[in-house]
Amino acid sequence: MTDINPTINTTVSAELNTSTITKVVEGMSASDGAGVKLKRVLGQPKLQRLDPFLMLDEFGSEDAQDYIAGFPKHPHRGFQTVTYMLNGKMQHKDSSGNEGIIEDGGLQWMNAGKGIIHEEMPMQIEGKMRGFQLWVNLPSSEKMSKPGYQDIPTANIPELNSEKGSLIRVLAGNFKGQEGAVSTQAVKPQFFDFHLMDNESLEVPTQSSHNGFLYVYEGEVDVAGQVLTKGQLGVLAFTDKLILNTKSAAKVILVSGEPINEPVVQYGPFVMNTQEEINQALRDFQQGVLA
Structure with missing residues (x-):
């Protein structure tokens, strides 16, 4: 943890113009990589995309057979991949020479750009492994950018506390003056992880120009009268603030970004x-010149 841990004022304004939920989606069972079992929340028939976000997977199991095969070498081009580890240990290696181990509470934000080949493999053979993988699209002007990689251990992720003791982890974006750990600005992403206390009413600053969502991974959260329960994603219609209300403890991530509005x-x-750019990516990969 960082040693900066200020108290956030959570007094709720009397204004009624707050962000609301427009759609609720539950994840569907899926597998990826070499057979890792997961829940696909975004990137499935009920919610194919939410510009600029392409996919959100939640993985989590205490059975090593559900995750041990990992994600062997595979290519990417044209977007960014984000891995946020709640529990467990995973190693990253890529064709740009980057290598790192992501552990409990850590984050990896990779810009595939013009092309990269990477692998993410478990560094454990037992115990719980749980976390999220998010895919973030890039605008056409940055799709062929130089690949990049940020490996951010949990100690380097800023954390704040509300008056009631709720924890706010600022992974990306700005939360009431606190800049997040991620430096990428391609879609001005916000990525917050909230560990909410009982009877919390937390006011969260948002960007009205963004698209985004909440995903509840423990407990339940009330947003403007709409209750989201564990395993549900709520698509948000943003104003300039969002109010998260709880009766009992809950954990939820908030992800938002500027829509790209491109094909x-x-x-x-x-x-x-x-399609021609896709065909070129396939040719480059087949000819070994992707990365």
Whole structure:
């Protein structure tokens, strides 16, 4: 943890113009990589995309057979991948020479850009492994950018506390003056992890120009009268603030970003603007010149 831990004022304004939930989606069982069992929340028939976000997976199991095969070498082009580890240990290696181990509470934010080949493999053979993988699209002007990688241990993620003791982890974006750990600005992302106390009413500053969502991974949260329970994603209609209300303890992530408003053509791990660009990505991969 960081040693900066100020108290956040959570007094709720009397204004009624607060962000609301427009759609609720539950994850569906899926598998990826070499057979890792997971729950696909975004990137499924009920919610294919939410510009600029392409996918959200939650993985979590205490059975090593559900995750031990990991995600062997595979390519990406045209977007960013984010891995946020709640519990467990995973090693990252990629074709740009980056290597790191993500552990409890850590974050990896990778810009695939013009092309990268990477792998994420478990560094444990037993115990709980739980976390999220998020895919963030890139605008056409940055799809062929230089690949990049941020490996952020939990100690480098800023944390704040509300008056009631709720924990706010600022992974990306700005929370009431506290800048997040992630430096990328491609879609001005916000990524917050809230560990909410009983009877909390937390006012969260938001960007009215963003698209985004809440995902509850423990407990339940009330947003403007709409209750989200564990395993549910709520698509948000943003004003300039969001109020999270709880009766009992809950954990929820908030993710938002500037919509790109460009065509999306996706073929597995390649996300571009046209079919020809996808064809070129496939040719580059086949010829060994992707990365």
